[in-house]
Amino acid sequence: MGTIGRKIIGMDVDELLRLLNAAFASEWLAYYQYWLGAKLIKGPMKDAVAAELNLHATEELNHAVLLAGRIIQLGGTPVLDPKAWFDHSPCAYEAPADPYVAVILDQNIAGEQCAITSYKQLMDTTKDKDMVTYNLALTILEQEVEHEEDLQSLKEDLDLMVSRGSR
Numbered sequence: 001m002g003t004i005g006r007k008i009i010g011m012d013v014d015e016l017l018r019l020l021n022a023a024f025a026s027e028w029l030a031y032y033q034y035w036l037g038a039k040l041i042k043g044p045m046k047d048a049v050a051a052e053l054n055l056h057a058t059e060e061l062n063h064a065v066l067l068a069g070r071i072i073q074l075g076g077t078p079v080l081d082p083k084a085w086f087d088h089s090p091c092a093y094e095a096p097a098d099p100y101v102a103v104i105l106d107q108n109i110a111g112e113q114c115a116i117t118s119y120k121q122l123m124d125t126t127k128d129k130d131m132v133t134y135n136l137a138l139t140i141l142e143q144e145v146e147h148e149e150d151l152q153s154l155k156e157d158l159d160l161m162v163s164r165g166s167r
């Protein structure tokens with residue numbers, strides 16, 4: 001932990017660490033939801049969708065890497081036990097119990113929308129108080145915004161394909 005790096009933070013560091021660990025737990029759940037969904041997915045366009053899900057899985061894992069780095073830098077401890085991910089995460093884990101493409105897409109769109117809201121809140125909370133975390137949250141937010149649009153446009157293509165195919 002860097003002493004001055006910690007001292008320049010204009011907010012309660014324990015509260016900041018709580019928020020960072022909440023995001024960290026959400027990223028692991030998002031990673032697993034994407035990773036498993038990509039394996040189980042069935043239906044039209046499944047290969048294209050699975051490729052995107054796999055890419056997003058690696059990007060969520062990288063978000064967890066970035067958050068763990070910041071938590072450790074601040075003298076905190078990333079959530080140690082996966083059992084606690086559910087307690088920390090503000091976003092739900094939606095098990096891919098139904099492998100149909102549209103269902104998997106909807107579950108992950110919901111996850112992205114929760115992530116976008118959470119990172120927006122983290123930015124609002126750290127604005128003018130912790131520039132380093134603010135910038136980190138912006139970097140991740142940019143990718144979550146991209147993820148939401150990727151999935152919504154795949155869903156749009158799927159809907160077009162299904163509706164035109166049935167005429």
Ligand code: FE
Nearest residue numbers: 027059060063
């Ligand atoms: Fe993420």
Ligand code: FE
Nearest residue numbers: 112143144147
């Ligand atoms: Fe994402």
Ligand code: MG
Nearest residue numbers: 052055147150
């Ligand atoms: Mg993408």
